[in-house]
Amino acid sequence: EAQVTQNPRYLITVTGKKLTVTCSQNMNHEYMSWYRQDPGLGLRQIYYSMNVEVTDKGDVPEGYKVSRKEKRNFPLILESPSPNQTSLYFCASSLLAVPDTQYFGPGTRLTVL
Amino acid sequence: GQNIDQPTEMTATEGAIVQINCTYQTSGFNGLFWYQQHAGEAPTFLSYNVLDGLEEKGRFSSFLSRSKGYSYLLLKELQMKDSASYLCAFLSGAGSYQLTFGKGTKLSVIP
Numbered sequence: 001e002a003q004v005t006q007n008p009r010y011l012i013t014v015t016g017k018k019l020t021v022t023c024s025q026n027m028n029h030e031y032m033s034w035y036r037q038d039p040g041l042g043l044r045q046i047y048y049s050m051n052v053e054v055t056d057k058g059d060v061p062e063g064y065k066v067s068r069k070e071k072r073n074f075p076l077i078l079e080s081p082s083p084n085q086t087s088l089y090f091c092a093s094s095l096l097a098v099p100d101t102q103y104f105g106p107g108t109r110l111t112v113l
Numbered sequence: 114g115q116n117i118d119q120p121t122e123m124t125a126t127e128g129a130i131v132q133i134n135c136t137y138q139t140s141g142f143n144g145l146f147w148y149q150q151h152a153g154e155a156p157t158f159l160s161y162n163v164l165d166g167l168e169e170k171g172r173f174s175s176f177l178s179r180s181k182g183y184s185y186l187l188l189k190e191l192q193m194k195d196s197a198s199y200l201c202a203f204l205s206g207a208g209s210y211q212l213t214f215g216k217g218t219k220l221s222v223i224p
Contacts, residue, residue, distance in 0.1 A: 043156070107155055
């Protein structure tokens with residue numbers, strides 16, 4: 001089944017404890033992206049990648065890191081999480097480098113205490 | 114700067130037609146997207162307009178005017194299951210493929 005998977009789906013952690021949220025797609029998609037969604041602020045792009053080893057900043061990259069070593073995986077790393085990073089995170093992918101049709105993962109709800 | 118705006122909430126009656134507007138400002142432009150998001154779920158793709166004009170897909174149509182920085186999503190023959198948030202987003206151009214989303218329009222369909 002063609003899909004975008006994220007792990008974990010739910011995470012509660014404490015300030016400063018490094019964490020990684022994984023994202024994987026099995027559709028050989030070029031474009032992958034991370035978003036956060038907060039009430040009243042909508043969906044905001046954190047980072048995106050147009051291909052392996054090619055990543056670029058979105059609207060809100062501060063406090064996050066990404067890597068794209070393989071085409072299928074695009075992990076989101078929070079080196080030192082803070083409470084303002086409590087949010088719902090979505091990973092998405094698109095067949096082409098230009099994201100004409102994005103498929104979203106199910107979301108990861110992160111709480112930083 | 115970059116900006117995108119859409120109404121916060123709308124209500125419409127089952128069987129009716131509703132138009133959700135979206136205005137944007139950006140220095141580079143590579144297209145306008147519409148997504149649907151039901152409560153508690155991930156967004157799903159509805160449409161992508163690159164050129165001016167109307168594109169129709171079943172009960173949903175999307176319109177774009179690049180010169181006016183304006184798009185709308187038209188939903189016909191509304192059904193209860195169309196109750197959801199509708200997100201518009203533009204894709205930046207000029208070598209950057211950054212997506213900027215509006216805050217979403219929450220549509221409530223009433224009997």
